[in-house]
Amino acid sequence: MSAATRQRRRAHEDRYATWTGATRPYDLVKEAVVAIGAMALLATLLTIVFSSPDERPSTVAQWARTQPVDFVATASAELGGTSDTAGYGPPYNHAATGQVIGPIQLQKWAGVSHPIDTARDFVIDPLQTITNDPALNAALAAYEAASPKQQAAWNAAYAHAVERATAHGTTVTVPDAGAAGPVAPMMASLLSLAQSGGLDGALLTSRNFYQTDYTKPLLFMADGSLLSDRAEAQHLLGDQWGMMNETGSYPGQVWLWLYTFWYQIEPFRSSENADALVWALMALLSLAFICIPFIPGVRDIPRRIPLYRLIWREHYRGGA
Amino acid sequence: MPPAVLAALVDLHRPAHVVHWHFFQMSVANVVVIVLMLLVFVLAIVLPFPGARRPS
Amino acid sequence: MSADRMWTTRVRERAVGALPPEKLLPDRQPAYVASWIYVFGVLTLAALVVILASGVVLGLKGPAWWHLTGIGRFFNGIHLWAVELFFFCMVIHLWGKFWMAAWRGGRARTWVSGAVTFLVGVGAAFTGYLSQQNFDSQWISTQAKDGLNSVGIGAFFNVTNFGQMYTFHVLLLPTVVLGLVVWHILLVRRHGVVPPFTRAALAASNAEEES
Numbered sequence: 001m002s003a004a005t006r007q008r009r010r011a012h013e014d015r016y017a018t019w020t021g022a023t024r025p026y027d028l029v030k031e032a033v034v035a036i037g038a039m040a041l042l043a044t045l046l047t048i049v050f051s052s053p054d055e056r057p058s059t060v061a062q063w064a065r066t067q068p069v070d071f072v073a074t075a076s077a078e079l080g081g082t083s084d085t086a087g088y089g090p091p092y093n094h095a096a097t098g099q100v101i102g103p104i105q106l107q108k109w110a111g112v113s114h115p116i117d118t119a120r121d122f123v124i125d126p127l128q129t130i131t132n133d134p135a136l137n138a139a140l141a142a143y144e145a146a147s148p149k150q151q152a153a154w155n156a157a158y159a160h161a162v163e164r165a166t167a168h169g170t171t172v173t174v175p176d177a178g179a180a181g182p183v184a185p186m187m188a189s190l191l192s193l194a195q196s197g198g199l200d201g202a203l204l205t206s207r208n209f210y211q212t213d214y215t216k217p218l219l220f221m222a223d224g225s226l227l228s229d230r231a232e233a234q235h236l237l238g239d240q241w242g243m244m245n246e247t248g249s250y251p252g253q254v255w256l257w258l259y260t261f262w263y264q265i266e267p268f269r270s271s272e273n274a275d276a277l278v279w280a281l282m283a284l285l286s287l288a289f290i291c292i293p294f295i296p297g298v299r300d301i302p303r304r305i306p307l308y309r310l311i312w313r314e315h316y317r318g319g320a
Numbered sequence: 321m322p323p324a325v326l327a328a329l330v331d332l333h334r335p336a337h338v339v340h341w342h343f344f345q346m347s348v349a350n351v352v353v354i355v356l357m358l359l360v361f362v363l364a365i366v367l368p369f370p371g372a373r374r375p376s
Numbered sequence: 377m378s379a380d381r382m383w384t385t386r387v388r389e390r391a392v393g394a395l396p397p398e399k400l401l402p403d404r405q406p407a408y409v410a411s412w413i414y415v416f417g418v419l420t421l422a423a424l425v426v427i428l429a430s431g432v433v434l435g436l437k438g439p440a441w442w443h444l445t446g447i448g449r450f451f452n453g454i455h456l457w458a459v460e461l462f463f464f465c466m467v468i469h470l471w472g473k474f475w476m477a478a479w480r481g482g483r484a485r486t487w488v489s490g491a492v493t494f495l496v497g498v499g500a501a502f503t504g505y506l507s508q509q510n511f512d513s514q515w516i517s518t519q520a521k522d523g524l525n526s527v528g529i530g531a532f533f534n535v536t537n538f539g540q541m542y543t544f545h546v547l548l549l550p551t552v553v554l555g556l557v558v559w560h561i562l563l564v565r566r567h568g569v570v571p572p573f574t575r576a577a578l579a580a581s582n583a584e585e586e587s
Contacts (some may be wrong), residue, residue, distance in 0.1 A: 001331075005427050005584060008580060008584065010468070010582075012577045012580060012581070013480065013481055013482060014481070014482075015481070015574065015576075015577060015578070016433040016480045016481030016482075016570065016571050016574075017407045017481040017482050017567070017570050018481075018568065020409075020570075021406065021407065021408075021569055021571075022407035023404040023405060023406055024404065024405065024406055025403060025404055026404055026405035026408050026409075027400065028392050028401060028402065028403070029327045031418055032422070034416070034426050035418045035419050035421070035422035036366065036422040036423065036426070039419065039422040039423045039425070039426050039458065039461055040422075042457075042461060043423075043426050043430075043453075043454045043457040043458040043461060044454060046453070046457035046460075046461075047450060047453030047454050047456075047457055048328075048329060049328065049329045049330050049491065050328050050329035050330055050332050050453070051327075051332070051449065051450075051453050052449065052452050052453040052456045052457075053332070053333065053512065054443060054449070054452075054508075054510050055510055055511035055512060056444075056510060056511060057510050057511050057514050058511060058514060080552055084463065087410035088525075089507075089511075090525070090528075090531065091525060091530050091534075092533040098525070098526065099526040100528075101528075102426060106526070106527045106528035107525055107526050107527065107528055107530075109528060110528030110529075110530070110532070111531055112531075113532070113534075114531070115529040116532060126560070142586075155502075167529070176459070193435055212516075212534070212537065212538050212539025212540075212542075213534070213537040213538070213539060213540075215536040215537060216517050217532060218429060218517060218536045219409070219518070219536070221514070221518075222518035227514060227515055227518060230511060230515070230516055231515050233335065234336070235335075235336050235338055235345075235347060235461070236515055237490075238519070240338075240345060241344075241345050242519075243519075244346065244347075244350055245336065245346075245350065245514055246336075246347070246349070246512070247333075247511065248332045248333040248334060248335070249332040249333075249334055249335070249337070249347070249349055250332050250336075250338065250349055251349040251350050251352070251353045251460060251478065252349070253352050253498075253501065253502070253505070254349060254350050254354060254463070255463050255467070255498055255501075256361060258477070264343055264344075265328065265343075273524050273526070274477035275523045275525075275529055276445065276526040278523070279523055279526060279527045280355050280434070280527070284378075286495055289491055289495075290488055290492060290495075291488075292479070292487065292491070293483075293484040293488070294484070295344070299479070300581075301474075302474060302475045302477040302580065302585060303477060303573065303581060304474075307365070307475040308367055308476055308477070308572065308573055309455035310366070310476065311365055311413060311472070311476060312408055312411075312572040312573075313412070314410050315408040315497050315572050316405070316572070318361065318407075335506070353464070356464075356465055357467060357468060360464075360468060361413075361468050361471055363412070363469065363546070364411070364412040364415075364416065364472070365411060365412070365413050365472075366414040367412055369410045369411050369412055
């Protein structure tokens with residue numbers, strides 16, 4: 001852009017800086033008070049008519065009672081290190097490097113800030129809180145004393161056996177679990193602990209009496225099917241554009257429409273780095289949105305598509 | 321459970337109805353919100369504003 | 377120390393110079409401010425006031441209250457619907473301001489502060505959904521963690537940590553939103569509402585493009 005053009009553009013800008021034309025009386029404070037009253041009334045009316053959603057949270061106890069096979073299958077994956085959380089990578093562990101944007105490995109660089117050892121935190125430590133069970137103590141001792149190779153063999157055998165497991169009410173029968181060694185009685189005890197409600201507590205308050213961090217019970221449940229089954233029924237899954245939705249028939253976070261849109265199309269849909277790529281794209285678009293006044297072309301759209309003539313029609317009729 | 325006297329007049333706790341269009345799907349509630357926004361935007365521009373013809 | 381070199385004096389004179397009382401609380405407005413589209417800024421602000429008031433009530437009674445009583449559920453409803461109204465009005469306000477090219481005449485910071493408020497507002501609403509302590513919070517947190525972890529943010533902002541999310545929601549983010557809104561409104565008072573396009577300026581812009 002030449003210096004003359006820059007000067008001309010600045011002159012236009014300065015012309016719009018201050019209005020020296022006609023004015024009329026305006027009660028700013030009254031307008032604000034009326035607006036607050038109107039919004040309060042509208043919010044109240046909407047609440048009276050529609051109320052608000054409140055689906056009760058799931059507990060590990062409910063999960064273990066209603067989906068006992070899924071529970072033991074997930075628990076054995078946690079012990080064996082094959083669950084989603086066990087293989088997640090940062091910020092929970094070093095099992096994977098995480099998602100990348102080309103050469104940029106933000107997930108890895110941020111590090112393991114919330115370490116979780118799924119075998120210890122979800123299975124072994126809670127089981128060790130059970131007293132007066134010599135058989136369980138023996139199983140735990142045998143498992144902890146075994147070599148990693150032996151442990152892996154037991155876990156693999158149990159994972160294979162649990163594929164044919166059946167449930168009768170809250171009881172699970174895992175056929176041919178002999179090759180799984182101490183893992184089978186460990187899983188049976190963990191199921192029992194979970195169904196009694198003890199595992200919810202053990203996962204939450206194992207280190208402190210007071211706790212506000214629900215990461216462990218949530219990650220454990222999310223590795224299973226209970227939460228996603230509930231979510232699917234409520235149209236909350238990713239491929240159901242779930243990010244925008246709410247439980248029941250309530251409107252959700254409609255403003256997330258563009259964020260969820262990218263997940264529905266290629267290349268994001270089938271990419272292993274979908275989350276990182278979508279985040280990077282949305283960060284870029286958000287920056288562009290903030291900087292619209294500085295982007296040539298985009299900032300000229302309102303001038304080129306003259307909706308303003310409709311907005312200011314009275315002003316233009318009066319002779320500008 | 322909250323007492324019945326404060327229960328909603330319209331029960332929105334039922335599972336949502338969903339609008340499907342090609343690969344696009346959205347809950348009816350969200351569609352209503354978006355359509356309302358567009359409608360209110362158009363009305364806000366088009367409806368005459370009182371006092372518009374009386375500048376001093 | 378002479379008065380004109382004191383920091384206090386300088387700050388006061390700059391502030392009063394930028395926003396004298398009649399500019400801070402004017403009783404006249406440009407005649408072209410004559411469309412219903414202009415009320416959506418104040419409606420957004422009004423919705424924010426209702427959000428904050430209902431939020432204070434919910435905060436005073438603690439995060440579990442609204443699950444336990446009808447009146448708690450009622451205030452939760454007010455809070456939720458005020459949030460829906462807030463975004464509803466804010467987006468319409470945004471659309472209006474875009475089509476008016478409201479950043480003209482040195483008003484770029486007004487647009488910038490508004491756009492940032494929208495984005496921080498999305499974040500504030502998000503932490504609100506996480507603070508509900510129901511199935512919605514469980515699902516949203518276990519899903520959102522993947523997005524945030526993938527870009528390293530999850531290492532510092534743990535969505536499954538209720539205590540952290542609640543603190544962000546009731547204190548940190550409302551403070552940022554309020555600060556941004558105050559800045560935005562002061563900028564509007566300082567620079568005024570953007571005037572309509574003038575024929576002369578439009579002609580000049582068109583000539584510039586053709587050359």
